[in-house]
Amino acid sequence: MTGLQIHMHHFGLSVPDLDASIAWYTETLDFELDFTYDIATLSARAAFLRHGNLRVELFEVAGAVPSPDTVQDLRVHGLKHVAMAVGDITATRDILRRRGVEFLADPAQVPGSGGDQYAFIRDNNGILIELFEMHTT
Template identity: 80%
Template sequence: MHHFGLSVPDLDATIAWYTATLDFELEAAYDVAVLPARAAFLRHGAVRVELFEVSGAVPAPENAQDLRVHGLRHVALAVDDIVATRDLLRTRGVEFVSEPATVPGSGGDRYAFFRDNNGILIELFEMYRA
């Protein structure tokens, strides 16, 4: 996968949050005249996110992240130590939606969920290592 894209209400605030909270770096910022929109690519290692602030965009419906509604529900970031990452993010003001839990039938993979500054659901994922 090259990147995932998010529509956000405030590009500058979201860039600031992802860089300060999740250690992403700004790769490029640009305008998309056809929308019109302001956009940016952020990068953390091999993971990229493209952010769009589109003029006239409306908030997602309440059920946008309900698994009973088709479409993208969340993005997941791989981590080596889910508890240490959770603890670090808490020092940066992140409130978790769920505590680390084991993925059923995985043999030990773990996950936890939180929301970004726009309410977008993000998963931390730690693969089990025997």
């Protein structure tokens, strides 16, 4: 019997301004716009963006409200951040800083990982994004 064949296809983010978020993800993280569409039943506009095999789906829904403060949000079950793999976290940090991205802290090693490193940034809406470099031997 073969196990399930599962891999990440995309993650979805609710944003207050679809056009501003498309601009941020394309200009800052080098995503490319695949397509946009409307969801009439939700009064929503949406877009799929791609960076290699990684995709993000952005939703602008009329009347949506922001998430609570990040620290308080940890007290509510559900998705808390998205993580994107990078080849060199230091080089990625340097590029993104030149593009105006503020890091919440310098890259740090994941305890017990053997050398994996991570750092956190926020997108133009304050959504938490983890950048993750896997240690190679």
